[in-house]
Every structure is written in C-alpha cells, then in structure tokens.
Amino acid sequence: MGIIRILAPYLTLLRPNLVQNHQLIMARRLYASRTIGVDKNVWVEFTQLAADYKAVNLGQGFPDFSPPQFVQDAFCKAVSGGPQMHQYTRAFGHPRLVKSLAKFFSRVVGHEIDPFEDVLVTVGAYQALFCAFQALIDDGDEVIIVEPFFDCYQPMVLMAGGTAVYVPLRPKGGSSVLSSGDWVLSAEELTSKITPRTKAIIINTPNNPLGKVYKVEELQMIADLCIKHDLLCFSDEVYEWLTYDGAKHVKIASLPGMWERTITVGSAGKTFSATGWKVGWAISSGKLIKHMKIIHQNSVYHCATAAQEAVSHGFDREYELFGTPESYFQQLPAMLHQKRQKLASCLRSVGLQPVMPEGGYFMITDISSVNVDLNDESTKNESYDFRFVKWLIKEKGLATIPVSAFFSPEHSKEFDKYIRFCFVKEDSTLEAAEEILRKWSQKE
Amino acid sequence: MGEEESRGGRMSYTRRILNAFRFTCRSFPTNCRRFCTSQSVMASRHTHAKRIEGLDKNVWVAFTSLAADPSIVNLGQGFPDIPPPSYVKDALAKAASVDRMNQYTRGFGHPSLVKALSQVYGKVYSRQVDPLKEILVTVGGYGSLFSTIQGLVDEGDEVIIVEPFFDCYVPMVRMAGAKPVLIPLRPKPGKKTVSSADWYLDPDELSAKFSSKTKAIIINTPNNPIGKVFTRGELQMIADLCIKHDTLCFSDEVYEWLVYKGHQHVKIATLPGMWDRTITIGSAGKTFSVTGWKLGWSIGPEHLIKHLQTVMQNTLYTCPTPLQEAVAQGLLLNYKLMGQPDCYFSSLAEELEGKRDHLAAILQEAGMSPVVPEGGYFMLVDVTPLNQDLSHMGDDEAYDYKFVKWMIKEKKLAAIPVTAFVGEESKEQFEKYIRLCFIKEDSTLEAAGDILKNWRKV
Numbered sequence: 001m002g003i004i005r006i007l008a009p010y011l012t013l014l015r016p017n018l019v020q021n022h023q024l025i026m027a028r029r030l031y032a033s034r035t036i037g038v039d040k041n042v043w044v045e046f047t048q049l050a051a052d053y054k055a056v057n058l059g060q061g062f063p064d065f066s067p068p069q070f071v072q073d074a075f076c077k078a079v080s081g082g083p084q085m086h087q088y089t090r091a092f093g094h095p096r097l098v099k100s101l102a103k104f105f106s107r108v109v110g111h112e113i114d115p116f117e118d119v120l121v122t123v124g125a126y127q128a129l130f131c132a133f134q135a136l137i138d139d140g141d142e143v144i145i146v147e148p149f150f151d152c153y154q155p156m157v158l159m160a161g162g163t164a165v166y167v168p169l170r171p172k173g174g175s176s177v178l179s180s181g182d183w184v185l186s187a188e189e190l191t192s193k194i195t196p197r198t199k200a201i202i203i204n205t206p207n208n209p210l211g212k213v214y215k216v217e218e219l220q221m222i223a224d225l226c227i228k229h230d231l232l233c234f235s236d237e238v239y240e241w242l243t244y245d246g247a248k249h250v251k252i253a254s255l256p257g258m259w260e261r262t263i264t265v266g267s268a269g270k271t272f273s274a275t276g277w278k279v280g281w282a283i284s285s286g287k288l289i290k291h292m293k294i295i296h297q298n299s300v301y302h303c304a305t306a307a308q309e310a311v312s313h314g315f316d317r318e319y320e321l322f323g324t325p326e327s328y329f330q331q332l333p334a335m336l337h338q339k340r341q342k343l344a345s346c347l348r349s350v351g352l353q354p355v356m357p358e359g360g361y362f363m364i365t366d367i368s369s370v371n372v373d374l375n376d377e378s379t380k381n382e383s384y385d386f387r388f389v390k391w392l393i394k395e396k397g398l399a400t401i402p403v404s405a406f407f408s409p410e411h412s413k414e415f416d417k418y419i420r421f422c423f424v425k426e427d428s429t430l431e432a433a434e435e436i437l438r439k440w441s442q443k444e
Numbered sequence: 445m446g447e448e449e450s451r452g453g454r455m456s457y458t459r460r461i462l463n464a465f466r467f468t469c470r471s472f473p474t475n476c477r478r479f480c481t482s483q484s485v486m487a488s489r490h491t492h493a494k495r496i497e498g499l500d501k502n503v504w505v506a507f508t509s510l511a512a513d514p515s516i517v518n519l520g521q522g523f524p525d526i527p528p529p530s531y532v533k534d535a536l537a538k539a540a541s542v543d544r545m546n547q548y549t550r551g552f553g554h555p556s557l558v559k560a561l562s563q564v565y566g567k568v569y570s571r572q573v574d575p576l577k578e579i580l581v582t583v584g585g586y587g588s589l590f591s592t593i594q595g596l597v598d599e600g601d602e603v604i605i606v607e608p609f610f611d612c613y614v615p616m617v618r619m620a621g622a623k624p625v626l627i628p629l630r631p632k633p634g635k636k637t638v639s640s641a642d643w644y645l646d647p648d649e650l651s652a653k654f655s656s657k658t659k660a661i662i663i664n665t666p667n668n669p670i671g672k673v674f675t676r677g678e679l680q681m682i683a684d685l686c687i688k689h690d691t692l693c694f695s696d697e698v699y700e701w702l703v704y705k706g707h708q709h710v711k712i713a714t715l716p717g718m719w720d721r722t723i724t725i726g727s728a729g730k731t732f733s734v735t736g737w738k739l740g741w742s743i744g745p746e747h748l749i750k751h752l753q754t755v756m757q758n759t760l761y762t763c764p765t766p767l768q769e770a771v772a773q774g775l776l777l778n779y780k781l782m783g784q785p786d787c788y789f790s791s792l793a794e795e796l797e798g799k800r801d802h803l804a805a806i807l808q809e810a811g812m813s814p815v816v817p818e819g820g821y822f823m824l825v826d827v828t829p830l831n832q833d834l835s836h837m838g839d840d841e842a843y844d845y846k847f848v849k850w851m852i853k854e855k856k857l858a859a860i861p862v863t864a865f866v867g868e869e870s871k872e873q874f875e876k877y878i879r880l881c882f883i884k885e886d887s888t889l890e891a892a893g894d895i896l897k898n899w900r901k902v
Contacts (some may be wrong), residue, residue: 026690026691026692026721029598030596030692030747030748030751031595031596031751031754032594032595032596032597032598032620032751033598033599034594034598035594035595035751035754035755038754038758039750039754041551041757043551043757043761044551044757047550060548062547062548063547064543064544064547065543066543066546067546072540072541072546075540075766076537076540076541079533079536079537079540080533080537083524083525083526083527083528084736085736086527086528086533086733086734086735086736086737087523087524087525087734087735087736088521088523088735088736089736090508091504091505091508122760123583123760123763123764124760124761124762126759126760126761127759127760130758130759130760134493134495134496135492135493135496136492136493137493138493138494138495139494152758152761155758156758159758160493161493269548273546274546274547275546275547275548276545276546276547276548276549276764276765276766277546277764277765277766278760278762278763278764290500291492291493291496294492294496294499294500295496295619297502297504297505298496298499298590298612298615298616298619299586299587299590299616299759300583300584300586300587300590300738300760301504301584301586301612302584302586302736302738303583303738304736304737304738304739304764304767305736305737306536306736306737307764307767
C-alpha cells in the first residue's frame with residue numbers, strides 16, 4: 001500500500017486519460033485510510049434493488065406498520081411542547097430519557113444504574129456500537145465476532161484499527177436444524193480464538209439474522225472467558241423484547257463480574273417499532289461510558305431532543321405496565337409470534353426449510369433444495385445466496401437478504417445457501433409474499 | 445495543548461509497560477500473580493483507545509451545566525430561545541403521523557430532503573447539485589464536520605484552522621490522528637476593534653502555514669464567535685493558496701443566512717477551481733432555529749462526498765426520518781420565497797439585526813466594548829473596561845474563563861469564554877473577550893441589560 005501511495009503521483013502523470021476532465025485534484029490520495037475496505041454495504045445495495053424492482057420487501061429489517069399510538073402521541077406532544085423541545089438538550093442524553101432508561105433497566109438488570117454516568121444516548125444503537133469500538137478498540141486489538149453477525153460490526157472493528165476474529169455459531173450435528181436454538185457456540189472453538197491481543201467479544205442476542213436467544217448457560221460460558229481473559233463484552237440487545245415460545249432474554253451484564261466489563265446496546269427503533277427515530281443507548285459502568293462520551297462529544301455531540309422526550313414517555317408507560325398484558329413489550333412479541341408462524345408455514349408449504357427463530361425479527365431459510373437457473377451474467381462472481389436473492393428480486397419481485405452477508409469471508413462459503421426474511425410486516429405484505437412463493441412453486 | 449500531547453506520550457509508554465507485563469502474566473500466571481495485582485491487569489485491559497487521549501475537556505459540558513439554573517440569564521450556549529417558525533413544527537407533526545416516516549429512510553439523506561437541498565443550493569451556487577451524489581445529510585453541522593474529517597483527513601496530515609474556531613475542529617482533527625495548525629485572525633493594526641470586520645487573516649502568515657503535509661484548511665464564515673463575514677477578496681486569497689498547495693477546503697457555513705446589512709455571504713466553493721476541492725457544511729438547526737433537530741448537510745463534488753458517505757454508513761447509517769421530511773418541507777416553502785422579504789432565510793437575519801444592535805447598545809451603555817458582528821448570532825465583548833479583579837480565583841485558568849464563571853455566580857449572567865475557541869499561543873490575545881449569544885427573546889436581552897446596568901452595584 002505504501003509503495004502504491006508513493007508511486008501514485010507518477011502513475012497519474014503517466015496516464016493523463018485517467019485524470020478527470022476538471023483539474024487534477026490532489027496527486028496524493030483524497031480519502032483517509034480508515035475508509036479503505038469499508039465502502040461496500042449490503043443495505044445500500046439491496047435496498048436500492050428492492051426499490052428499483054418494486055419488490056415485496058421482506059428484506060431490510062423495519063416494520064411496515066406504525067409505532068404504537070402512545071409513543072406517537074408522546075412525539076406529537078413533544079413537538080408541540082415548549083421551545084426547548086426544539087433546541088439542544090443535554091449532550092449525553094436528554095435528562096428525562098436517561099432517568100427513564102436508568103429506572104427501567106435498573107429493575108431489569110438488578111443493578112442500580114446512574115442515569116448520568118452509566119447511560120449514553122446515541123443516534124440509534126448503530127452509533128452506540130460506533131462509540132464503543134472507537135473508544136475502546138485500538139490499533140492491533142483483536143475483537144471476537146460471533147457469526148452470523150450484524151454486518152456493521154466488521155467494518156467498525158476495521159475502522160477502529162482492530163482485527164476481527166470470527167467464531168461461528170454452528171448447527172448441531174445430527175438432528176435436522178429446525179430452530180435457532182440448534183445453532184451453538186463451541187466453548188473450545190471460542191477459547192482457541194482468544195490471544196493476548198484480544199480486547200473484546202461482541203455478541204448479539206436475540207441474534208440477527210439467526211434469531212438465536214442465548215441461554216443463561218451459554219452466556220455464562222462466554223462470561224467465564226471474559227473474566228478469565230479480562231475481555232470487554234459488547235452486547236447488542238436491540239431485539240431484547242422479541243422472544244417467542246417462552247425463550248427468555250438474559251442480559252450478560254447481569255451475570256456476576258460482568259457489569260464493569262459489558263456495554264449493553266439498546267434501540268428505541270426496535271423497542272417501539274420506530275426505526276426512523278434513530279434513538280439508541282449504551283448502558284455500562286461509568287468507567288467505560290466515560291470513554292464513549294468522548295467519542296460522542298467529538299462526533300455528533302447531541303441527539304435530537306423531541307424524539308428522546310417521546311421515547312422517555314414510552315419507557316415510563318412500560319415501567320408501570322411491565323409484565324401485564326397491556327405492556328407493548330408483551331403485545332409486540334405476541335403479534336410477531338403469529339406472523340412468525342405464518343411465514344414459517346408459508347415457506348414450508350413451498351418446500352423451503354426455515355430455521356425457526358427463538359427471537360428477533362428475522363427468519364433464515366435453507367434454499368439448497370431449490371433448483372433455479374441463476375444465469376445472470378452480472379452476478380456471476382458472487383456467492384450463491386447473493387445471486388439467488390438478486391434473481392428472486394428481479395424475477396419474482398420478492399426481496400430478502402443473503403445470509404452470507406452476515407458471515408466473514410473465511411466462513412461465508414459454508415453458509416451461502418441461506419436467505420433471510422423479515423417478518424415484522426403487515427399481514428398483507430406477508431400474504432403478498434406467500435402469493436409469490438405459491439405461484440412459483442406451482443410452476444415447478 | 446502541548447501539555448496534553450506530552451501526557452499522551454507518557455500514557456503510551458505506561459501502556460507499553462503494562463502490555464509487556466500483561467503478556468508475561470499470561471505466560472507465567474502463577475508467578476506473576478504475586479507481582480501484578482488483578483487490578484493492574486484489568487486497568488491495562490480497560491484502557492481507552494489512543495485516539496481519545498487528551499480530548500475529554502469540552503467547554504460546553506463545563507459551562508452548560510453551570511448555566512442551567514433557570515435564574516441565570518443565559519447568553520452562553522448558541523441556541524435560540526425564540527420559537528422556530530410554526531410551519532416547521534407543523535411539518536414535523538404531520539410527518540410523524542405518516543407510518544412510513546417513522547421507519548428508516550435512505551442512509552445518505554431522505555430523498556425529499558436531498559432534493560429540496562439540491563433545489564435551494566442549486567440556486568445559491570448557480571450550478572446543478574446532484575441530490576444523490578453531491579449531498580450527504582448528517583447529524584447537525586457537527587456530524588458533517590465529523591464525516592468530512594474522518595473521511596478525508598489521515599494520520600499525519602496537517603489541517604490549518606483559523607482562530608478563533610468553533611471548538612470541535614481541533615479535537616476532531618486530533619481524533620483523526622492529524623495535526624491542527626492554527627492561525628489567528630488578528631485585529632487590524634491601529635484600529636480599535638469595534639466590528640468583526642476589524643479582524644483579518646495575514647496573507648503572508650497564512651501562506652507560511654501551508655506545508656507538504658497540509659491536507660485541508662477549515663474556515664467558518666460567518667465566523668463563530670467573532671461574527672466575521674469573509675469578503676470575496678479574503679476568500680480568494682485562501683482559495684489561491686488551496687489551489688497552489690493542492691489542498692482541500694472545509695467551509696463551515698452554518699450561519700450562512702445570518703448576514704447583516706452591508707455584507708454578503710460568499711461561498712468559497714463558487715470561486716474558480718474550488719468546487720472540486722471544497723466541502724461546504726450547512727445546518728437545519730441554524731437555518732430554521734431548531735438546534736435540537738440535529739440535522740445538517742455536506743455539499744461537494746462526488747469524488748469527495750462519497751468518502752463522507754462511507755463514514756456515514758459505518759458510524760450511524762441514517763438520520764431520523766420525520767425530522768428530515770419536515771426540514772424538506774421547510775426548505776421547499778422558503779425556496780419559493782427566496783429573494784422575498786418573508787423568506788425565513790432573510791426575515792430571520794432582519795430580526796436578528798435588531799437584536800444585535802439592541803445588545804450592542806446595552807453593552808456600550810454598561811461601559812463595555814462590543815465587537816459588532818457582520819454575521820452569525822454571537823457578539824464578542826471586551827471586558828477590560830470593567831476592570832474586574834479576579835485574583836481571588838487563582839492562576840490556573842485564562843482570565844475569560846474566570847470572568848465567565850464569576851459572572852455566572854455573582855451576576856447570574858452566562859456567557860462563553862472566547863479562549864475556548866483558540867489554541868494555547870493565542871490565549872493572551874483573546875482572554876479579555878467573552879462571547880454573548882443574541883438569538884434570544886427581547887425579554888432575555890432586557891434582563892441581561894438590567895444586570896449590566898447594575899454592574900457596579902454590589
């Protein structure tokens with residue numbers, strides 16, 4: 001890379017036809033090296049494609065129904081509130097919101113959370129993850145990423161100068177893999193990946209795209225390793241309220257010895273079906289949050305006030321109704337449970353094999369039994385699932401996401417026969433998808 | 445600042461020792477337990493990344509909480525206490541009532557917003573601005589600065605920053621591993637500083653700051669805190685140097701509409717040869733008096749904007765949808781009114797000019813020396829004439845920091861110390877100035893006036 005950089009000015013002189021027709025800007029490189037290798041993005045690519053072909057969109061993970069009335073009302077109330085609702089609020093989190101979050105989650109975690117020290121409000125969980133990596137991962141640090149992983153973890157590790165080390169969840173051998181619970185992490189495999197340079201491990205429970213909800217003993221295994229090797233743990237729990245069939249979401253931060261080394265990330269977008277509000281948070285020991293605050297104050301500094309006010313009211317309501325049938329945190333998973341069933345039976349009816357998720361918004365399906373002629377020249381060099389998904393969008397008008405996008409380069413080949421469906425959609429959307437699949441299977 | 449750098453040096457030395465210690469401990473666990481406590485091992489493990497070293501101090505964090513007491517007349521932090529135009533609030537309420545508007549939108553900018561920006565700025569720049577390739581929507585002007593610096597400034601680069609500067613420029617440049625090279629605006633020789641136009645950039649001094657490592661220069665016009673509106677000639681001088689040394693220009697123009705009579709906002713990107721090397725930053729918060737919406741934008745050529753987009757997709761991915769929709773509506777409404785008196789872009793400036801003059805008069809009556817700004821919503825005031833003795837406050841802070849803290853406590857009036865906006869070497873030049881924000885209700889300005897009139901009374 002260094003040699004190319006030195007030669008670059010000479011190369012451009014030798015090949016003037018490559019110079020843009022306006023004057024040559026900077027013989028040396030324009031972009032910062034931290035942007036190298038992180039420019040591709042599966043969402044940018046597939047969202048565009050789904051829009052271009054007006055596909056029935058079970059791809060990107062957002063609800064096509066509205067947030068619950070009570071948060072919408074809270075937002076409207078905030079908008080018509082006093083002038084301070086439209087001006088800067090406290091940088092590290094609107095006071096009302098951090099107090100609501102601290103109160104709510106102290107009860108869940110069983111640990112007194114200080115609203116001003118232990119909580120950082122961010123622009124979506126995405127920015128919370130960014131702050132965690134930038135604040136705590138340095139050049140040469142290794143970060144263990146459990147696969148399949150939400151795709152942003154890898155470029156974020158890279159941008160922080162770190163090295164990603166992958167450990168896959170693997171389907172248990174023997175029995176046919178019908179549930180996300182059948183995908184497990186091998187303690188031996190995980191241990192073997194830890195080196196003196198390992199700084200942190202990132203887990204996502206419930207997991208996107210698999211839907212796995214880690215059991216307490218699985219988290220304990222990870223916690224034991226974190227404590228033994230003194231690792232940090234970044235726990236992405238944006239789907240924490242979405243568990244099915246009695247699966248219980250466990251917070252790794254609540255296990256002994258884990259509070260001071262775990263950063264738990266949450267999302268109002270996923271919690272209240274308002275992904276477009278982009279309000280998220282990180283909760284951790286003040287010792288770690290204080291470093292993340294520095295990144296935050298030097299990147300975005302403040303988050304939008306009115307949305308934070310609305311989310312705060314949402315949490316206060318849920319605090320009072322927690323565990324009761326009126327709680328949105330009961331109603332949403334109940335509604336999604338029914339949609340999950342609907343999608344699964346629809347997929348099975350056309351001969352596909354879905355992996356039932358124990359939690360989250362998504363369902364992955366094995367497509368290896370499907371015989372299609374993927375003769376699109378333009379996708380020739382891509383992995384099977386990428387090609388399949390593009391074909392499905394273009395030929396059948398149905399959008400999904402290829403699962404190998406959530407795996408590392410070294411393991412993606414093993415997992416390129418799965419595609420991901422999002423079922424957090426209106427019944428009409430699911431029915432439209434069902435119609436497409438049925439027509440397709442009837443033709444064969 | 446030098447102090448912080450050396451602290452950084454010492455820190456990494458300590459880290460190296462701890463790292464070596466840690467490695468030995470791992471290899472010889474039983475022996476080492478006697479030598480290294482688990483505390484020191486944990487301390488090394490939980491150290492922060494080098495990039496944040498020395499960046500923890502922040503003037504806003506310090507002064508916002510001091511001024512938060514409602515009994516304090518707050519002319520400190522730069523946000524309006526006047527209401528935003530009702531149609532933007534209505535647009536937001538309307539947007540939030542549409543299902544789709546509460547979910548993710550396009551990462552690089554909500555389609556209706558980038559189209560509206562393309563229209564407004566197409567007119568302002570007199571050139572086609574591609575909504576998808578030449579615009580990035582960000583979390584405030586702040587987020588645009590961050591995306592620009594992260595996307596285009598590398599470790600080892602130098603970035604020229606004009607003092608006084610909006611305080612985040614320096615830590616952002618340092619976080620990118622680059623070196624800030626500071627150059628102060630200087631008062632014109634002989635002249636008393638009564639206007640922001642009395643400060644200028646010395647061309648020879650500026651020229652000497654450019655080196656082979658210079659990646660970019662950051663300018664802010666209208667300038668915060670002085671309120672200087674750079675003239676075409678001054679911008680041409682800067683442009684000539686950018687072209688000669690083949691550097692980029694990051695132009696922070698968040699106060700672009702707030703320019704007072706007799707002055708004109710000039711976009712450096714419109715000067716010959718500059719479009720291709722300039723990122724121009726704007727802000728919905730400052731444009732529509734909604735700082736709490738935190739939406740801004742970067743405009744520039746595709747070959748630069750694409751790198752900002754890469755940063756965006758790896759940092760927060762997308763900005764809130766209903767807010768973007770509402771700003772789009774506000775822009776479209778005012779686009780139709782551009783050039784007319786009821787266009788908010790000009791009516792706000794007119795309203796603020798009155799407040800500017802009102803505050804300047806109040807300050808003069810109180811015996812202080814205001815620097816009347818040509819643009820923006822801040823006013824510097826020289827507090828030397830007050831002769832306030834602050835020796836009881838010790839020696840470890842610049843005079844203006846001490847003055848503002850004292851003033852908040854004793855006089856219940858908040859301002860911001862101007863040395864927060866300059867580097868170590870320029871502190872002496874600016875430490876008798878404080879910054880007052882005048883985008884406030886008349887009643888707030890009156891209350892400030894009362895305090896100032898009664899200054900001498902104990």
